[in-house]
Amino acid sequence: MLAPGPLATVQDLGRPGRAAIGVTRSGAADAASAALANRLVGNRPEAALLEVTAGGLRLRAGRTVLVAVTGAPLPVAVDGRPAPFAAPMTLPPGAVLSLGTPWAGLRSYLAVRGGIDVPPVLGSRSTDTLSGLGPPPLTAGTLLPVGDLAADEPVVDVAPVGPPPDRPVLRVLPGPRRDWLDDAAWAALTTQEWAVAADSDRVGLRLTGPRLARAREGELPSEGLVAGAVQVPPDGAPVLFLADHPVTGGYPVLAVVVTADLPLAAQLRPGDGVRFRA
Amino acid sequence: MPAARTVLVVLDRPPTELDVAALRRLPLGEAAPGQAGAPVVLPVVFDGPDLAEVAERAGRSVPDVVAALTAVELTVAFSGFAPGFGYLTGLPADLHVPRRATPRTRVPAGSVALAGPYAGVYPRASPGGWQLVGRTDAVLFDVDREPPALLAPGARVRFQDVG
Numbered sequence: 001m002l003a004p005g006p007l008a009t010v011q012d013l014g015r016p017g018r019a020a021i022g023v024t025r026s027g028a029a030d031a032a033s034a035a036l037a038n039r040l041v042g043n044r045p046e047a048a049l050l051e052v053t054a055g056g057l058r059l060r061a062g063r064t065v066l067v068a069v070t071g072a073p074l075p076v077a078v079d080g081r082p083a084p085f086a087a088p089m090t091l092p093p094g095a096v097l098s099l100g101t102p103w104a105g106l107r108s109y110l111a112v113r114g115g116i117d118v119p120p121v122l123g124s125r126s127t128d129t130l131s132g133l134g135p136p137p138l139t140a141g142t143l144l145p146v147g148d149l150a151a152d153e154p155v156v157d158v159a160p161v162g163p164p165p166d167r168p169v170l171r172v173l174p175g176p177r178r179d180w181l182d183d184a185a186w187a188a189l190t191t192q193e194w195a196v197a198a199d200s201d202r203v204g205l206r207l208t209g210p211r212l213a214r215a216r217e218g219e220l221p222s223e224g225l226v227a228g229a230v231q232v233p234p235d236g237a238p239v240l241f242l243a244d245h246p247v248t249g250g251y252p253v254l255a256v257v258v259t260a261d262l263p264l265a266a267q268l269r270p271g272d273g274v275r276f277r278a
Numbered sequence: 279m280p281a282a283r284t285v286l287v288v289l290d291r292p293p294t295e296l297d298v299a300a301l302r303r304l305p306l307g308e309a310a311p312g313q314a315g316a317p318v319v320l321p322v323v324f325d326g327p328d329l330a331e332v333a334e335r336a337g338r339s340v341p342d343v344v345a346a347l348t349a350v351e352l353t354v355a356f357s358g359f360a361p362g363f364g365y366l367t368g369l370p371a372d373l374h375v376p377r378r379a380t381p382r383t384r385v386p387a388g389s390v391a392l393a394g395p396y397a398g399v400y401p402r403a404s405p406g407g408w409q410l411v412g413r414t415d416a417v418l419f420d421v422d423r424e425p426p427a428l429l430a431p432g433a434r435v436r437f438q439d440v441g
Binding site for chain 2: 016019020021022023121122131132133176221222223224225226246247248
């Protein structure tokens with residue numbers, strides 16, 4: 001690793017099924033783009049790759065490796081020459097791969113055939129930014145070993161994927177505590193445009209818009225949370241949880257974004273607008 | 279995923295009517311039997327910075343609070359907040375204390391704390407708003423141990439005064 005950019009972490013499918021001991025799932029925030037990157041280099045689905053936040057990453061290949069970049073589209077270069085996006089490509093030993101700044105979206109995925117072989121923690125190589133499980137965020141000088149989680153040789157030349165939409169609309173289902181918020185809250189959530197606040201990360205997106213009001217007072221005993229849950233804290237500004245969400249929360253969950261739309265949510269940048277559709 | 283009053287079931291696919299029917303058949307109204315075997319005993323030094331305030335709120339002396347905390351058997355109701363953090367229930371009602379108005383920016387690992395109806399032990403140093411009554415050197419969470427969490431839901435727990 002020559003330069004990680006603003007934030008680069010190792011991610012895979014995460015740690016499902018351990019919430020009961022307080023361990024959240026984690027894993028690639030945009031799981032669809034991560035899966036695509038693995039498919040392009042012929043990796044098994046559980047292979048770990050790099051999640052690159054806001055681009056800016058540079059690394060040098062220690063030996064010949066097959067790589068692919070997906071997710072937030074950005075300029076890709078090998079030794080300064082333009083290289084393809086969403087397509088497998090071979091890096092010869094010593095070649096420097098550089099990622100520019102995404103022109104849309106936030107998180108790009110860099111898969112290496114064989115997978116990133118850092119030691120698994122509780123069955124996963126993912127960095128859980130909330131609890132600190134897994135490898136720390138990558139720093140310049142880190143050596144990334146390549147593993148043996150390759151499957152069949154890849155057969156696809158390029159994946160025809162479009163950029164994230166300019167005006168994303170996330171589908172929502174009513175949450176388990178919709179009745180703790182007043183009717184205007186649900187209407188506001190599903191009709192207004194919301195802005196992604198600056199203090200958003202892999203844990204969740206803070207949304208700014210109309211203040212959502214409670215229909216009832218009182219404290220909600222802690223309940224299990226999922227990625228996609230739209231929780232409303234006392235300040236009335238909803239939080240949309242992503243991959244590193246806390247396993248429990250004590251504020252009402254007004255709505256839940258459908259799983260298929262979480263990759264779109266993970267590509268939202270601070271300042272972006274987003275809408276929700278019931 | 280058990281929580282205070284709910285159980286969250288997460289599937290890796292959309293639920294079917296059969297899944298829903300299977301869940302409806304679960305005897306959720308019945309109290310689970312306590313976990314068999316000896317309780318987990320946590321050695322605790324009761325010298326937390328909030329111990330005196332907790333005692334004052336409870337209208338008890340500090341030794342009396344320590345005696346109460348070591349006399350009861352607690353149960354891990356559910357986990358959350360951090361890996362290995364168990365919400366322990368079974369406290370006497372007068373030891374149900376509110377969170378601190380201003381959370382501490384750093385609570386040391388092993389801190390034994392109270393908030394609301396719960397007791398808990400911070401598995402690692404973190405910010406926290408619970409009232410600190412003591413500390414333990416028990417390792418609450420270790421990824422190289424199976425199981426990694428010392429306190430899993432259903433486990434019974436006792437505090438032992440080693441001050």
